[in-house]
Amino acid sequence: MANYTAADIKALREQTGAGMLDVKKALDEADGDRAKATEILRVKGLKGVTKREGRTTSNGLVTAKAEGGVGTLVEVLCETDFVAKGEKFIALADQVLQQAVRVGATDADTLLDSELEDGKTVKALLDEANATIGEKIEVKRLARLEGPTVVSYLHKTSPDLPAQIGVLVATDGGEEQVAKDVAMHIAAFSPTVLTRDEVDAETVENERRVAEATAKEEGKPEAALPKIVEGRVNGFFKENVLLEQPFAKDAKKSVGKVLEEAGATAKGFARFRVGS
Structure with missing residues (x-):
């Protein structure tokens, strides 16, 4: 019978961060000796470093x-x-x-x-x-x-x-x-x-194309398109540019205005x- 307890498993997991099954196997191999089990986990872990390189870290x-x-x-x-x-x-x-x-x-x-x-x-x-x-x-x-x-x-x-x-x-x-x-x-x-100057020109141009195409799809009047497009591009800037975003603590002011004041x-x- 294994010479360790559930408390030993918990302690070794907290100490090493290793998985439950790996900890139990190491304790089995070490006959309950936590120091020896830690060494076993380390040795086996080093062998697996290369295998883990392709894993996802999220x-x-x-x-x-x-x-x-x-x-x-x-x-x-x-x-x-x-x-x-x-x-x-x-x-x-x-x-x-x-x-x-x-x-x-x-x-x-x-x-x-x-x-x-x-x-x-x-x-x-x-x-x-x-x-x-x-x-x-x-x-x-x-x-x-x-x-x-x-x-x-x-x-x-x-x-x-x-x-x-x-x-x-x-x-x-x-x-x-x-x-x-x-x-x-x-x-x-x-x-x-x-600042908006940091947004590359290609991104801005793409936003203009999308805004114009969307406005036309919505049936907006041709004469109103320039103003509508400009408004939507400015909306893009307000969403992405720090200094133009409405400030979290006072949405009536931009971050830039709060800093200026x-x-x-x-x-x-x-x-x-x-x-x-």
């Missing part, structure tokens, strides 16, 4: 740090929400974030190639975690912003999961609180660009949502 978290006019935002992904909310995965993501801040990484590849203080690369660190936890784990995206003021905001979409949406905002002038309010707005309304200027932003 869960995970975003984490961020902003101080001294510099902000870093990192998205770390895994396969299941069980792992995403585990202490081991959350601690790993925090270690990855701290490394990104320490080396000033500006993209995921640079971060993965960077060496931790013990000489191990972040890529090697993730491979080890991949092996122990038994899931594919990856740093998907990284953003870094600099400015006179940079704030971060993390939002939980579910109370039992870590943050799924993360935002950085860089501003110049005004109180820090207005930057924080804008960060919360970005989390909720997901703008894609700061606060004596602030938005210099840039980044927004990540897990898996999107």
